[in-house]
Amino acid sequence: MNELSAAWMLHSRPYKERSVIAEFLVKDHGRIAMVIRGVRQAKSRSCAVQPFTRVYVSWRGRSELKTLNSFETAAAVHLKGKSLYCGFYLNELLMRSVLPGQHIEGLFDLYSVVLEQLASDAPVQPLLRVFELELLEMTGYAPSFTCDGATGAAIEQGCLYEFKAGVGFIPVLRPREKDQPRYFSGELLLSLAERRFNDVRHFPGFKRLTRLALTPLLGEKPLKSRELFRTREKSVS
Numbered sequence: 001m002n003e004l005s006a007a008w009m010l011h012s013r014p015y016k017e018r019s020v021i022a023e024f025l026v027k028d029h030g031r032i033a034m035v036i037r038g039v040r041q042a043k044s045r046s047c048a049v050q051p052f053t054r055v056y057v058s059w060r061g062r063s064e065l066k067t068l069n070s071f072e073t074a075a076a077v078h079l080k081g082k083s084l085y086c087g088f089y090l091n092e093l094l095m096r097s098v099l100p101g102q103h104i105e106g107l108f109d110l111y112s113v114v115l116e117q118l119a120s121d122a123p124v125q126p127l128l129r130v131f132e133l134e135l136l137e138m139t140g141y142a143p144s145f146t147c148d149g150a151t152g153a154a155i156e157q158g159c160l161y162e163f164k165a166g167v168g169f170i171p172v173l174r175p176r177e178k179d180q181p182r183y184f185s186g187e188l189l190l191s192l193a194e195r196r197f198n199d200v201r202h203f204p205g206f207k208r209l210t211r212l213a214l215t216p217l218l219g220e221k222p223l224k225s226r227e228l229f230r231t232r233e234k235s236v237s
Helices: 043-049 082-097 107-119 124-139 177-182 186-193 200-218 224-236
Strands: 005-015 019-026 030-036 053-060 065-076 160-164 168-171 183-185
Touching (some): 005 030, 005 082, 030 053, 082 107, 082 200, 107 124, 177 200, 183 186, 186 200
Antiparallel strands (some): 019 030
16 A cells, blocks of 8 residues: 555554554554554654554555555644543544454544544543444444334333343333343433433433443453543542
């Protein structure tokens, strides 16, 4: 691939003595792992392995692991505090949900927009929920927030529903204490369907729901970025 393509670096790890393997989200190409040779000694290439820096890259190789040919720096997004940890969370979501070489239409632009908004100090809760919901939609894991999964009937604002992975939201006729974490009001579901985040009372429910919905896509292994964020919150409290 000799033509330069826009990309964001998601993650990097040391490779041999002087190189790194960097994972890029590349526009129109998806997630691509590339060896960047000599980067650990060449300061001129250090920007290519910094998260949240937009670059233009070209690569070579027929295997899943490519070799970086060249790059040009476009711009860096400066995140700090809570926004920085949210950025790490977005990167880990992409690393866990996007297969190598898998191109998902619209994902590059979604990531770019949300990253820029995080840098502008916009409220992080709505941004993260939008990213999660759009990622679920793009990968085919999103449940319907407007129709129940049992009959296809319209979700009613005043009713209670249980989330079941692979099925959707089922009306709750006899609530059970042990199933409470999977219960959501119709009002909350309709708010998500319309991407309305104006009622802060729903924020804990939004987060709980997206975590449940993301589990089939991400797997059961805990996310490191969530643990980092919890550690940060404890240190400043």
